[in-house]
């Protein structure tokens with residue numbers, strides 16, 4: 550051995566593990582659930598943070614203390630609207646506040662007419678049931694729904710859109726990511742194909758909002774909806790609908806309410822006018838307590854940063870995919886981390902709801918759908934969380950209850 554050969558002491562050797570660009574440990578301390586569980590169910594419900602809890606409490610405090618303070622409460626709804634608008638590179642006037650994605654799509658569909666030569670709706674097989682069902686409900690109004698099928702691996706081939714589009718297509722409905730396995734669709738290409746035929750594109754981005762940068766203008770979408778209880782770190786009861794300004798101004802939804810008026814406080818039942826832009830898709834009294842929580846959740850996503858979140862989620866998706874392979878678990882979905890949202894689906898025999906329950910006994914919160922169990926980490930998740938979830942799933946599947 551020469552004098553300059555350095556033999557490292559094995560006990561000091563450290564393997565550099567990938568890490569996010571933000572302070573993971575600090576964020577984890579703000580999520581009480583992490584003290585006793587591994588939440589891998591963000592495709593269904595994000596955990597509570599100190600900030601979202603405080604936000605809910607601040608509404609309860611105001612209600613308890615002041616009895617009524619509509620001005621402050623409605624201002625909080627406006628803050629949530631603006632925060633969502635910023636997240637998707639839109640203005641507050643381009644966004645409606647609704648109570649659910651179902652209500653958002655109902656209002657949007659009610660503004661479309663299906664009685665002319667353009668009456669076809671082209672929906673992807675990856676739509677969440679409520680969206681597909683809402684388009685089918687429009688058949689009573691003259692719509693005809695066609696489908697872009699799912700492939701065997703639970704993805705959608707973008708090439709399958711073109712032959713199904715025609716001058717009779719009114720609207721294309723493409724979820725950004727499939728709720729079952731996170732497979733993403735190439736929304737920008739679908740927008741271009743739809744627009745070449747004069748059709749509109751609606752995107753349900755519930756499964757991607759909060760997981761990556763989303764720019765409605767760069768994507769070229771005409772309308773986009775999403776709620777708050779998944780990756781936006783909020784709760785049920787509030788959702789948002791973006792509609793491109795020029796288009797929104799030409800719409801007169803029949804699913805409407807007094808908050809969709811130019812001035813809701815004119816209190817004139819005999820006058821139907823329209824609020825600016827997408828605000829006309831607002832309905833009744835807004836979801837106040839939900840808006841408090843939504844804003845706090847959105848603030849977290851802005852603070853951590855969608856691009857930084859996307860970078861870490863790609864690492865976690867990679868770990869889920871290779872870790873599933875190593876444990877002999879069967880994936881349902883794409884293996885390409887650039888073409889998927891954080892959800893990774895593992896096929897399970899028998900009743901997936903039972904597997905979800907048994908995982909709970911191992912401290913892992915997963916989400917069952919059909920014949921898969923979904924593992925869906927978020928920005929606060931660690932590599933150890935992913936490994937623990939996969940170990941628990943492998944154990945549950947290999948050992949009878």
Ligand SMILES: Cc1ncc(COP(=O)(O)O)c(C=O)c1O
Pocket residue numbers: 648649650651652677679724728753754755756776788
């Ligand atoms: C992609 C997607 N769209 C829509 C929904 C449901 O929308 P809502 O219950 O707000 O109508 C979900 C899940 O609940 C979803 O995952």
